Amino acid sequence: MWIPACAGMTKEKMKKSKLGNSDLLITKVGLGTWAIGGPWEFGWGPQDDNDSVKAILESLEAGVNWLDTAPIYGCGHSEEVVGKALKGVSKKPLIFTKCGLVWNEKNERVPCLKAKSILAECDASLKRLGVEVIDLLQMHWPEPEEDFEEGYGAMAKCVKAGKVRYLGVSNYTVEQLQRVMKIHPLTSLQPPYSMFRRDIEKELLPFCKKNNIGVIVYSPLYKGLLTDTFTKEKAASLPADDVRQRGADYKMPNLEINLYTNEKLKQIAKRNKITLAQLAIAWVIRNPEVTAAIAGARKQGQIKETAPAADITLSNDDINEIEEILKNRNRMLK
Numbered sequence: 001m002w003i004p005a006c007a008g009m010t011k012e013k014m015k016k017s018k019l020g021n022s023d024l025l026i027t028k029v030g031l032g033t034w035a036i037g038g039p040w041e042f043g044w045g046p047q048d049d050n051d052s053v054k055a056i057l058e059s060l061e062a063g064v065n066w067l068d069t070a071p072i073y074g075c076g077h078s079e080e081v082v083g084k085a086l087k088g089v090s091k092k093p094l095i096f097t098k099c100g101l102v103w104n105e106k107n108e109r110v111p112c113l114k115a116k117s118i119l120a121e122c123d124a125s126l127k128r129l130g131v132e133v134i135d136l137l138q139m140h141w142p143e144p145e146e147d148f149e150e151g152y153g154a155m156a157k158c159v160k161a162g163k164v165r166y167l168g169v170s171n172y173t174v175e176q177l178q179r180v181m182k183i184h185p186l187t188s189l190q191p192p193y194s195m196f197r198r199d200i201e202k203e204l205l206p207f208c209k210k211n212n213i214g215v216i217v218y219s220p221l222y223k224g225l226l227t228d229t230f231t232k233e234k235a236a237s238l239p240a241d242d243v244r245q246r247g248a249d250y251k252m253p254n255l256e257i258n259l260y261t262n263e264k265l266k267q268i269a270k271r272n273k274i275t276l277a278q279l280a281i282a283w284v285i286r287n288p289e290v291t292a293a294i295a296g297a298r299k300q301g302q303i304k305e306t307a308p309a310a311d312i313t314l315s316n317d318d319i320n321e322i323e324e325i326l327k328n329r330n331r332m333l334k
């Protein structure tokens, strides 16, 4: 497989940033392990654990120093696979996990922010991951709204107990951030951000910058769509239980527009001797208000390609051209 741009770089060279108010220095690209969880209500279809382990180990070889997981990904399975992959690893990456979504007997997500549940979740995550401390514990969703202060208070108890180092939240609005910040220092926010989803630029990013809250963005590849390998054929062959089957952007007529946009973006990538996936990651981290991107990977070769994007700087001309391409996409989608 062709891996251009910075492919041979050493671990030491990979760019890092401090995460919010913490002392964690994190690489500009981290590994996301949602798909690695395998089937559940919001899974990505069948997943081979051997491929997952290889992808996790490959992220370390590529210089990535943190990974993001969650108990709900595969109903405990993603955390178990991460634990298994890291068992023999002497220099473990920083581990970021989540809480606040549990599951029922049908493997469906059940939001729960009751203190007792959060404390139990933290202990279960430590066990599955095989670590003594979680570097960052994030509330997955602010649901149910009336309980998120109770949930965040319980997360703070996990810090006091020495089980967690720092706290983060995910999928929060500015108003919700303001409410939890009063309870315990907030290190990070995890929102969606990519060329195809930019709503955080208006309010959330400036607010986080002003309040020294780190921002680690999810789905920077728009769940694999912003890559060279996403085609009409691939979309048509996604398993019925792949979460992307639910998204309008992965089906006609939007898919046609997205793939047309990809062709335009690929021209910029080609000019820079990088791939579309690398362009997509370099584009999210061009924004100084973004601390790092969480790049999902489920098999060998994927994070090896995306991790080097940490060190790619796009020119202003490229960024302006991308802006025009994205504006055109928005016009076509209307």
Ligand SMILES: NC(=O)c1ccc[n+]([C@@H]2O[C@H](COP(=O)([O-])OP(=O)(O)OC[C@H]3O[C@@H](n4cnc5c(N)ncnc54)[C@H](OP(=O)(O)O)[C@@H]3O)[C@@H](O)[C@H]2O)c1
Pocket (backbone or CB within 6 Å): 031, 032, 033, 034, 035, 044, 068, 069, 140, 170, 171, 190, 217, 218, 219, 220, 221, 222, 223, 224, 225, 227, 228, 229, 277, 294, 295, 296, 297, 298, 301, 302, 303, 305, 306
């Ligand atoms: N907090 C939240 O609510 C939330 C929500 C979403 C995600 N996240 C976190 O953010 C992480 C990243 O987001 P994401 O997994 O949704 O999406 P993503 O990073 O935008 O896309 C990841 C997917 O793209 C494909 N891919 C990855 N590298 C590729 C490459 N080099 N070439 C071709 N295809 C490639 C893989 O799927 P295929 O091979 O199947 O195409 C992979 O699973 C998640 O794993 C999770 O840790 C958090």
